[in-house]
Amino acid sequence: MTDTERFARAGVPERPSLDGLEDTWSRRWQEEGTYAFDRSKDRADVYAIDTPPPTVSGELHMGHVFSYTHTDTVARFQRMRGKTVFYPMGWDDNGLPTERRVQNVFGVRCDPALPYDSAWTPPVRPISAEARKHPVSISRRNFVELCASLTAEDEQAFEALWRRLGLSVDWSLTYTTIGEAARAASQRAFLRNLRRGEAYTADAPTLWDVGFRTAVAQAELEDRERPGAYHRLVFHGPGGDVPIDTTRPELLPACVALVCHPDDDRYRHLVGGTVTTPLFGVEVPVHAHPLAAPDKGTGIAMVCTFGDLTDVTWWRELQLDTRVVIGRDGRLLPGGLDHEAYAPLAGLTVNAARKEIVRLLTESGEMTGEPRPITHPVKFYENGESPLEIVATRQWYVRNGGRDARLRDELLDRGRELNWVPGHMRHRYEHWVGGLTGDWLISRQRFFGVPVPVWYRLDNAGEPDYDNPLTPDESALPIDPSSECPPGYVEVHRGRAGGFIADPDVMDTWATSSLTPQIVGGWMRDEDLFARVFPMDLRPQGQEIIRTWLFSSVVRSHLEHGVLPWRDTVLSGWILDPDRKKMSKSKGNVVTPIALLEQHGSDAVRYWAASGRPGTDLAFDPGQIKVGRRLATKILNASKFVLGLGAAGALREPVTEPLDRAMLTALSAVVRTATDALDGYDHTGALTTAETFFWTFCDDYIELVKERAYGDGPAAVSARAALATALETQLRLFAPFLPYATEEAWSWWRYGSVHRAPWPTVHELPADGDPALLRLAGDALSQVRRAKSERRLSMKAEVPLAEALGPADVLDRLALVEGDLRAAAHIAKLDRLPDRTPDLVIACAF
Numbered sequence: 044m045t046d047t048e049r050f051a052r053a054g055v056p057e058r059p060s061l062d063g064l065e066d067t068w069s070r071r072w073q074e075e076g077t078y079a080f081d082r083s084k085d086r087a088d089v090y091a092i093d094t095p096p097p098t099v100s101g102e103l104h105m106g107h108v109f110s111y112t113h114t115d116t117v118a119r120f121q122r123m124r125g126k127t128v129f130y131p132m133g134w135d136d137n138g139l140p141t142e143r144r145v146q147n148v149f150g151v152r153c154d155p156a157l158p159y160d161s162a163w164t165p166p167v168r169p170i171s172a173e174a175r176k177h178p179v180s181i182s183r184r185n186f187v188e189l190c191a192s193l194t195a196e197d198e199q200a201f202e203a204l205w206r207r208l209g210l211s212v213d214w215s216l217t218y219t220t221i222g223e224a225a226r227a228a229s230q231r232a233f234l235r236n237l238r239r240g241e242a243y244t245a246d247a248p249t250l251w252d253v254g255f256r257t258a259v260a261q262a263e264l265e266d267r268e269r270p271g272a273y274h275r276l277v278f279h280g281p282g283g284d285v286p287i288d289t290t291r292p293e294l295l296p297a298c299v300a301l302v303c304h305p306d307d308d309r310y311r312h313l314v315g316g317t318v319t320t321p322l323f324g325v326e327v328p329v330h331a332h333p334l335a336a337p338d339k340g341t342g343i344a345m346v347c348t349f350g351d352l353t354d355v356t357w358w359r360e361l362q363l364d365t366r367v368v369i370g371r372d373g374r375l376l377p378g379g380l381d382h383e384a385y386a387p388l389a390g391l392t393v394n395a396a397r398k399e400i401v402r403l404l405t406e407s408g409e410m411t412g413e414p415r416p417i418t419h420p421v422k423f424y425e426n427g428e429s430p431l432e433i434v435a436t437r438q439w440y441v442r443n444g445g446r447d448a449r450l451r452d453e454l455l456d457r458g459r460e461l462n463w464v465p466g467h468m469r470h471r472y473e474h475w476v477g478g479l480t481g482d483w484l485i486s487r488q489r490f491f492g493v494p495v496p497v498w499y500r501l502d503n504a505g506e507p508d509y510d511n512p513l514t515p516d517e518s519a520l521p522i523d524p525s526s527e528c529p530p531g532y533v534e535v536h537r538g539r540a541g542g543f544i545a546d547p548d549v550m551d552t553w554a555t556s557s558l559t560p561q562i563v564g565g566w567m568r569d570e571d572l573f574a575r576v577f578p579m580d581l582r583p584q585g586q587e588i589i590r591t592w593l594f595s596s597v598v599r600s601h602l603e604h605g606v607l608p609w610r611d612t613v614l615s616g617w618i619l620d621p622d623r624k625k626m627s628k629s630k631g632n633v634v635t636p637i638a639l640l641e642q643h644g645s646d647a648v649r650y651w652a653a654s655g656r657p658g659t660d661l662a663f664d665p666g667q668i669k670v671g672r673r674l675a676t677k678i679l680n681a682s683k684f685v686l687g688l689g690a691a692g693a694l695r696e697p698v699t700e701p702l703d704r705a706m707l708t709a710l711s712a713v714v715r716t717a718t719d720a721l722d723g724y725d726h727t728g729a730l731t732t733a734e735t736f737f738w739t740f741c742d743d744y745i746e747l748v749k750e751r752a753y754g755d756g757p758a759a760v761s762a763r764a765a766l767a768t769a770l771e772t773q774l775r776l777f778a779p780f781l782p783y784a785t786e787e788a789w790s791w792w793r794y795g796s797v798h799r800a801p802w803p804t805v806h807e808l809p810a811d812g813d814p815a816l817l818r819l820a821g822d823a824l825s826q827v828r829r830a831k832s833e834r835r836l837s838m839k840a841e842v843p844l845a846e847a848l849g850p851a852d853v854l855d856r857l858a859l860v861e862g863d864l865r866a867a868a869h870i871a872k873l874d875r876l877p878d879r880t881p882d883l884v885i886a887c888a889f
Contacts, residue, residue, distance in 0.1 A: 064646075072796075080129050084127040084575065089128075089575050090128050091128075091609075092131075093608065098141075103636065104634060105636055111205070113583065113655075113726060134201065137555065138487075138489070139489060141491055142186075149189060150175045151181050157182040208640065216563060218563050221491070228558050230493060230522065234496060236602060242441050247438070248349045249435070258436060273289070275410060276295065280318040282313075285301070292400050295320060296368045296379055298366075299327055299348055299364045302331070313329040323382045346361075348365045349435075352422075366380065369432050374391060375393075384403060441602075444479055445479035454476050464613045464658070464724045465659075472589050476594065486551070490549065492552065494545075496546075556595075558596075561573075577604075578600070578606050616656075618662075621662060636648060646780075646783050647671035650730075653727060653780050657724055671781075682788035685767070688753065693767055698765045703812075706769060707769060709736065709814035736773075743825075748766070748867075774797055816859060819857060820860040839869060842868060844888040845874070846885070849879070849882060850877065
């Protein structure tokens with residue numbers, strides 16, 4: 044069925060209105076498949092977008108509206124350029140944000156040791172604050188089911204909002220990052236990484252969030268300024284006391300060495316010897332290392348396993364002992380140190396242990412002076428609430444160039460192949476890749492995620508063989524090792540000596556999201572589709588996740604396919620509040636879009652979003668939304684007026700009059716400029732160009748020619764034909780930005796959908812007109828209007844006599860439009876007086 048057959052013309056309504064257009068047209072677009080992807084097209088005719096799957100853990104906000112509108116503008120433009128647009132939508136529904144939302148909404152916590160309860164039902168919402176403080180423990184399977192049900196609700200709400208906003212998504216392509224296709228793709232990629240030696244497991248110091256009780260990757264860290272204090276502890280050396288400044292005295296039981304700079308004469312005599320720790324009397328070695336800072340504190344530092352990432356470096360490079368005292372729950376471990384002074388510390392939180400150990404050191408006289416308050420950066424998980432600790436755990440990693448110079452260089456080369464918009468964003472990518480200190484930690488000790496698809500054999504003593512994991516065949520994916528058995532085993536072998544155990548972890552959410560092009564493109568599931576869409580054309584995303592989503596996607600595609608996953612990437616700026624501060628949920632200054640969409644309409648909100656260029660921050664401005672509504676309303680009203688002049692019937696008639704051809708040639712330049720801007724992802728430049736011309740068209744050109752257009756004869760036909768051509772062209776120019784108003788106006792007189800109409804080209808418009816003639820006529824009309832306004836006269840008031848003064852050549856050109864000017868300005872007589880003034884002057888006599 045063609046567009047012409049699908050949409051019959053609606054006719055011009057008596058009172059055009061923006062109200063209700065979203066319901067009417069979003070339903071019509073879905074019913075008619077206006078935005079459906081055509082799978083029959085070759086790759087050269089496809090424009091594929093790797094759409095960001097928003098995290099389903101609350102409400103969408105204006106930042107989402109901002110960036111997703113930009114992507115939709117690209118999709119609509121490419122569709123009108125003749126491409127079949129592959130434009131899916133996904134929901135990122137696995138991972139910590141979803142788990143935390145479920146915990147808060149239902150007042151539950153997951154306990155994997157509990158059995159599944161098929162009769163368990165969640166509490167009625169909303170729960171009380173008391174219930175939230177005392178969560179109910181449920182089994183892992185119950186918890187996962189609860190996560191799935193809540194995200195399904197959120198996804199429905201998200202989809203409704205996106206439809207209202209007018210995203211031209213093909214909703215049949217929707218996916219979730221916890222869905223079967225995503226789990227299979229994620230596990231398949233992992234198994235192939237493992238087979239090629241790109242994935243590996245290691246027992247090593249790991250950044251750990253004690254609140255979520257999970258490992259955290261380098262890309263998920265953020266520094267937060269926190270108050271602290273320097274405490275001066277006294278170690279005991281062979282030649283006297285050695286003062287040490289530390290902000291973490293609670294880690295004294297984990298001290299395994301002291302470190303000074305090789306060139307520091309103050310401590311050179313200690314290097315190679317030992318000292319004893321205060322309070323516990325543990326003998327520890329003294330080493331020299333270039334990372335020690337002579338000007339920091341006393342110039343010599345204690346190395347604890349583990350206080351921070353520098354401790355890890357020293358521990359690894361100096362091959363120090365390991366003495367872990369902080370457990371995964373953030374409390375000091377029982378038996379962390381074999382000393383009677385340590386026993387009262389076991390089980391205490393870090394903060395409580397700090398207070399207690401300071402008290403003990405003060406009593407023993409081994410802490411001198413008072414603590415000196417400071418403010419310093421402390422590492423947090425970006426979604427966490429407690430400072431990170433470093434604990435020794437077994438985790439899964441994927442090589443990302445952090446420990447492989449050759450791979451790092453290859454990934455830097457990939458970044459140079461990618462077309463960055465704006466271009467300076469590439470430097471953020473290169474800074475991140477060049478600063479990696481380790482491989483990508485992908486395992487998480489959580490529940491609602493894609494399971495790591497491996498098992499481990501248990502030897503006769505019941506110890507797991509981590510070096511030779513058992514893996515499933517790819518044809519069996521997706522699998523859950525906690526409920527399925529490896530080949531050759533049955534359930535009775537689980538957990539028994541000689542049997543097997545499942546890897547208990549899930550993969551980091553980015554380990555799945557990094558494969559969105561493969562997931563939605565049908566990798567190893569629909570190879571015909573995959574060949575038509577991969578590598579994709581565009582990755583739009585936020586600048587803050589270059590280091591996570593963008594980089595991890597490049598890593599996975601490079602390792603698996605040896606190519607970039609897309610050709611272009613367009614990065615969004617931030618949305619700022621009126622005080623120019625970044626909007627964020629943590630600051631409580633976010634604005635949710637639904638009320639604005641209901642009050643002003645989707646086109647108005649989209650107009651505001653389009654006023655922000657890629658990579659540039661944009662302040663939230665309700666006034667700009669009102670400007671957008673005014674523009675959308677004017678499009679309806681101007682369309683009604685033009686069609687009321689009979690323009691529709693003259694669409695393909697000849698345009699003969701100089702002013703008409705001048706207007707259309709000026710419009711041709713607008714088409715060229717807007718097209719070039721959209722080709723370069725400059726939607727703001729394209730909209731500004733189209734809007735500027737539109738107001739000139741409405742305020743000047745229509746007013747100048749409407750009397751002629753009402754008449755008969757070739758000049759009248761020319762005016763109506765020019766009006767029709769200009770209206771048709773401008774509706775198409777505005778269609779990617781204001782889809783509802785343009786579709787509504789288009790439906791009054793054209794068949795099909797404006798969003799399936801071809802993008803306008805300069806070849807449709809005359810190139811021999813003189814755009815300056817339109818400006819000249821508009822200037823003359825403006826001067827007459829101003830004269831009437833200064834005298835407080837109606838714009839319809841007659842001007843008995845007007846004199847046109849100016850250079851002779853200017854007045855000769857003005858003569859070409861004299862009839863239209865006199866009709867529009869209601870001038871009874873116009874005299875031309877050449878060479879009296881250097882510029883055009885219209886003097887009115889009343």
